[in-house]
Amino acid sequence: MSDDAGVDSDITSVPVLSDIPTPTEATTTDTDVDPATAPSDVNGCVVWHRKHLRTADHRALADAVADADIICPLFVFDPTFYDNDGLACDARIRFLHEAVDSLNQLYENSPTQSITHQASASHDYLAEETPVEPQQIQSITGEYQISADSDSGSDSTSNTPLNTNNSESDTIQSSPRASEYSSGLTVGYGDPVDILSHFVDRGWSILTMETPTSRYGKRRDTRAQSVCGDALRFISGDGLIRDAEWSRANWKSHITEWLAAEQHTPEWSGDTTQLTIPTGITPSVVEKTHKINPTKKMVPTGTHRAATTQLRAFVDQIGSYPSNISAPQDARTGTSGLSPYFNFGLLSIRQVHQYVNNNTPECRGRRMFTSRLIWNCHYNQKLADWAGWTDRAVNPAFEEFNADRHNPALVDAWKHGQTGFPMVDASMRCLRETGWLNFRMRAMCVSIFTHILQQPWWIGADWFHHHLIDSDVGINYTQWQSQAGLIGKPSQRVYNPRKQVRDHDSDGEWITKWVPELSDLPAQHFPRPERTPLAVQSECNVIIGDDYPRPVVDFDARRETFWSRYERRRPEAARELARPEIAKRASFSGGYDAAQAIAQRYAVDESDDEADNIQLSFSEITTIDTDSDSTGENTPAINELNDTTYTVPDSSMTLQESVISIPTGTGDYAGEPSPDDREAVSNAVDLSTTDKTGDSSNDNINTDRSTETDEQTTIEGFM
Numbered sequence: 001m002s003d004d005a006g007v008d009s010d011i012t013s014v015p016v017l018s019d020i021p022t023p024t025e026a027t028t029t030d031t032d033v034d035p036a037t038a039p040s041d042v043n044g045c046v047v048w049h050r051k052h053l054r055t056a057d058h059r060a061l062a063d064a065v066a067d068a069d070i071i072c073p074l075f076v077f078d079p080t081f082y083d084n085d086g087l088a089c090d091a092r093i094r095f096l097h098e099a100v101d102s103l104n105q106l107y108e109n110s111p112t113q114s115i116t117h118q119a120s121a122s123h124d125y126l127a128e129e130t131p132v133e134p135q136q137i138q139s140i141t142g143e144y145q146i147s148a149d150s151d152s153g154s155d156s157t158s159n160t161p162l163n164t165n166n167s168e169s170d171t172i173q174s175s176p177r178a179s180e181y182s183s184g185l186t187v188g189y190g191d192p193v194d195i196l197s198h199f200v201d202r203g204w205s206i207l208t209m210e211t212p213t214s215r216y217g218k219r220r221d222t223r224a225q226s227v228c229g230d231a232l233r234f235i236s237g238d239g240l241i242r243d244a245e246w247s248r249a250n251w252k253s254h255i256t257e258w259l260a261a262e263q264h265t266p267e268w269s270g271d272t273t274q275l276t277i278p279t280g281i282t283p284s285v286v287e288k289t290h291k292i293n294p295t296k297k298m299v300p301t302g303t304h305r306a307a308t309t310q311l312r313a314f315v316d317q318i319g320s321y322p323s324n325i326s327a328p329q330d331a332r333t334g335t336s337g338l339s340p341y342f343n344f345g346l347l348s349i350r351q352v353h354q355y356v357n358n359n360t361p362e363c364r365g366r367r368m369f370t371s372r373l374i375w376n377c378h379y380n381q382k383l384a385d386w387a388g389w390t391d392r393a394v395n396p397a398f399e400e401f402n403a404d405r406h407n408p409a410l411v412d413a414w415k416h417g418q419t420g421f422p423m424v425d426a427s428m429r430c431l432r433e434t435g436w437l438n439f440r441m442r443a444m445c446v447s448i449f450t451h452i453l454q455q456p457w458w459i460g461a462d463w464f465h466h467h468l469i470d471s472d473v474g475i476n477y478t479q480w481q482s483q484a485g486l487i488g489k490p491s492q493r494v495y496n497p498r499k500q501v502r503d504h505d506s507d508g509e510w511i512t513k514w515v516p517e518l519s520d521l522p523a524q525h526f527p528r529p530e531r532t533p534l535a536v537q538s539e540c541n542v543i544i545g546d547d548y549p550r551p552v553v554d555f556d557a558r559r560e561t562f563w564s565r566y567e568r569r570r571p572e573a574a575r576e577l578a579r580p581e582i583a584k585r586a587s588f589s590g591g592y593d594a595a596q597a598i599a600q601r602y603a604v605d606e607s608d609d610e611a612d613n614i615q616l617s618f619s620e621i622t623t624i625d626t627d628s629d630s631t632g633e634n635t636p637a638i639n640e641l642n643d644t645t646y647t648v649p650d651s652s653m654t655l656q657e658s659v660i661s662i663p664t665g666t667g668d669y670a671g672e673p674s675p676d677d678r679e680a681v682s683n684a685v686d687l688s689t690t691d692k693t694g695d696s697s698n699d700n701i702n703t704d705r706s707t708e709t710d711e712q713t714t715i716e717g718f719m
């Protein structure tokens with residue numbers, strides 16, 4: 001690891017958080033006072049940071065500062081998120097670690113009285129010869145120090161919200177990574193529930209921001225609540241509706257008001273006291289222990305300074321945002337690039353919403369951008385409404401869709417950018433190498449995976465989740481299900497990667513950046529390299545089938561198969577949406593009414609023998625395409641000739657075997673055994689051993705539903 005020079009210890013040789021002082025002990029500075037007889041009504045509050053790694057617009061922190069006598073900001077490194085148990089690539093872990101370092105600096109600079117509880121026994125611990133398991137808790141004796149002058153003159157504005165008048169007020173200086181946190185964050189390592197319960201046992205209460213979560217995170221939060229009881233409070237401070245029978249009643253006006261409302265700003269005063277318990281655990285130590293070694297390139301830096309710099313640079317070019325959104329090479333610098341900062345909460349959606357509204361002229365770019373900030377909330381609301389998005393199809397009619405078609409070779413071709421569709425391959429390689437793609441390319445890759453390769457959606461969603469630096473469970477999985485068509489909306493689109501080349505990379509700049517083996521092929525052949533005349537292939541020395549794969553499936557035939565299979569399930573899907581339980585899960589912005597409208601229109605009576613044969617016309621499908629782009633771009637793809645040659649990878653597995661081996665999407669089998677960047681980047685699959693038997697799953701239904709639209713644009717369009 002390049003940036004941990006000088007850090008000799010790892011987690012097997014430093015103390016973990018233990019021997020926590022009671023709030024009274026922590027505030028008893030007079031050495032003559034016996035802590036045992038000191039007043040016991042000191043109100044101490046731990047602010048447990050998980051994802052909201054900031055100090056501005058942070059409701060839990062603001063409440064703690066307002067109500068407690070002493071606060072203890074805490075972050076816990078949970079080993080579950082590392083090694084083979086974890087689902088994040090090393091680059092995302094590094095981003096998180098940078099953010100924790102940066103948060104520590106914010107707290108070091110907060111205008112508070114700072115108390116340090118010294119872990120004085122750490123050196124004994126270091127002297128131990130036997131390696132100690134990370135979970136082992138060491139008992140240490142503490143001594144307390146108060147630095148009277150620590151009301152932080154150095155950067156007293158560092159905890160203010162983003163200044164909406166565009167002055168330099170909120171950034172912190174980045175500095176070398178700390179070897180120990182001594183006056184900022186308290187950092188633990190281990191099961192967060194254990195550590196929280198130690199604090200509770202010592203008389204602390206705990207506040208944390210509620211975060212939509214699923215799988216392990218959901219179980220952890222439930223466990224923490226049951227172990228800590230009333231001492232732990234999850235606070236909703238992100239604008240999402242919780243604990244309501246129908247979260248979507250008046251959701252739009254609620255979220256609009258919330259975004260405009262005053263931020264949750266901690267009202268620091270000279271009286272605020274902040275406790276830090278140095279534990280020797282820092283991101284550098286964790287990285288060393290878990291051998292974190294990111295290989296991705298072009299990854300943003302996870303600091304608050306970088307976040308605000310990025311925001312300000314984007315605001316200067318917001319006018320050109322609409323024209324930069326679709327083409328992947330333009331989007332790389334033309335969209336905000338803020339998604340990882342939102343995901344880990346270095347900036348809140350509301351901070352950015354207000355900053356942009358206050359610092360840019362009213363224009364289309366501003367409207368489009370701020371509506372996307374609402375999409376962030378919209379998709380996260382879906383996960384808050386139903387935690388099952390990561391594991392099950394939201395509409396039961398599509399449960400296990402494509403499971404019987406699982407073909408590991410096709411999955412590998414997609415993951416490693418070897419499908420023979422240049423736009424898809426460039427995107428998948430870019431994802432693996434940089435951890436980012438623009439919306440359109442993400443959606444296209446989902447469509448190819450689920451509609452054309454016809455593979456189980458959760459494998460692809462987990463792959464995205466692993467590689468995306470910005471992977472937000474609340475958006476990634478809900479978007480996957482939405483793009484795959486598992487909600488049962490009448491609007492469904494299948495992206496045509498050839499059209500994407502013509503529309504967004506006609507000169508091949510993007511494709512050749514990520515698929516360099518096509519560099520010498522004339523650009524007019526990029527939509528369909530396999531159709532390049534043999535003479536041209538020889539002349540430019542790019543032989544399709546040798547240097548670059550032929551399409552692994554027949555796109556047009558697969559598209560027809562998809563529509564046919566999909567429409568057979570649609571009436572049932574519509575009927576499911578009539579059930580309140582399913583409508584709640586789907587969490588349409590229009591609430592139950594929207595779900596019922598679909599049900600009434602598309603749920604054909606089950607007793608109708610013809611029901612399964614009904615196919616809607618193209619115009620019917622697009623009539624209530626609530627996700628369509630404001631440009632009205634709902635254009636059928638250009639009518640293209642059928643493929644004459646195509647290949648299907650040879651899977652030596654029988655169907656039965658491959659179904660049994662489908663990764664479950666959770667736990668150890670989550671999509672992939674949590675591949676590390678190092679393997680992922682170097683591990684391009686070899687598809688040279690393909691057979692040429694054709695696609696046996698072609699049902700030959702003759703329909704034309706090759707819709708090509710952009711994403712939804714207005715909040716009214718949410719579904």
Ligand SMILES: Cc1cc2nc3c(=O)[nH]c(=O)nc-3n(C[C@H](O)[C@H](O)[C@H](O)COP(=O)(O)OP(=O)(O)OC[C@H]3O[C@@H](n4cnc5c(N)ncnc54)[C@H](O)[C@@H]3O)c2cc1C
Nearest residue numbers: 335336337338339372375376439442443471472475476479
């Ligand atoms: C299959 C799929 C998976 C996705 N997974 C994620 C994810 O894990 N995390 C994530 O932040 N975005 C995700 N998106 C949405 C979108 O692609 C990214 O938000 C965007 O590309 C991030 O770049 P940006 O910050 O420059 O976006 P900008 O265009 O600058 O948008 C600003 C912000 O608005 C929000 N936003 C933009 N588009 C969307 C959208 N379609 N849905 C919800 N919020 C949106 C994001 O918070 C984004 O940072 C996904 C989209 C698809 C199709």
